[in-house]
Amino acid sequence: MTVLSIVLQVLLGLGFLMFGLIKFGLKQMVDGFKHYGYPGWFRVFTGLVEVISAALVIAGIWNETLAAWGGLFIVATMIGAIFTHIKIKDTVKSMMMPIILLILGLIVLLINFGSLL
Template identity: 65%
Template sequence: MDVLSIIFQVILGLGFLLFGLAKFGSKKLVEEFKHYGYPSWFRVFTGLLELVSAVLVIAGIWNKTLAAWGALLIAVTMLGAIFTHVKMKEPSNKQLMPFILLVIAVVIIVNNFDFLLG
């Protein structure tokens, strides 16, 4: 399971580095957050949270405690994304990616759960 967990950590880490950075410069995301009714500061906060999560998950390749905490932050973020898409009554294909990322984060959490508790 360790190899699978590392693969998932790399996927999530790189993905969330890109997702987090996009929150700062993407006009599309600025418009999406407005459409969802969220203030601009929340987009920036979400971007920062995604960047921190990405760094933790990648550093977690060498430190399982960091992997667990990073994945937990990603899971919470993805629950928020899913909630937003459901609240906005968006089609299920818009909810699919956050759900897949949530499942991957949960796999990492389960694989590193002992380290989450310290």
Template identity: 55%
Template sequence: MHIVSIVVQSILALGFLLFGLMKFGSRQMVEEFKRHRFPAAFRLFTGFVEVAAAVLLVIGIWNDRIAAIGGAVLVVTMIGAVLTHVRSKDPASKLSMPFILLVLALVVLLINWGALAG
């Protein structure tokens, strides 16, 4: 089952590295955070968290505990994203990607959960 985690971690790491970096200045992200009435500092914080989580997932390929922590960070982040889209009454099309990413982050967290206890 470890191979599943590595594959999902790699996909999430690449995605969140890109998503996180976009939050540092992409016009689309600037407008999206304004639309949700979040300050620029929160957009930058979110970008930092996403990039950090991506790094944790890459390190987690060799360390299950770090993989679980990276997965947990993304689970919390994606719960926030899902709730933001629900609060804004966005269509399902805007909600689907954060939800899929939430599920994938949960997969990484649950596969590596045992490493947190030991």
């Protein structure tokens, strides 16, 4: 386990915990998902996936397999977020956070990928 991986996992874990929890009821998230054309259950599902991803990458500090799975979930979630921004014809500036999180999730996945084999 490298220091880089630990730092990324802590940052991603705390960030995704926060991002996931606010999806459960923050008015901005409710309005945002309506704007994107998604039903309310999908917002809750997305929040749950983000909380699980957070738990996996944080637990992955002690278990590389969990870190790899958490990184994979983050990558998949951010691909979905980027496609959502493309679907609504959002600006590239609006896509920067999902792009950065995709890259960081991919780094965590690649650092810990060997544990999946």
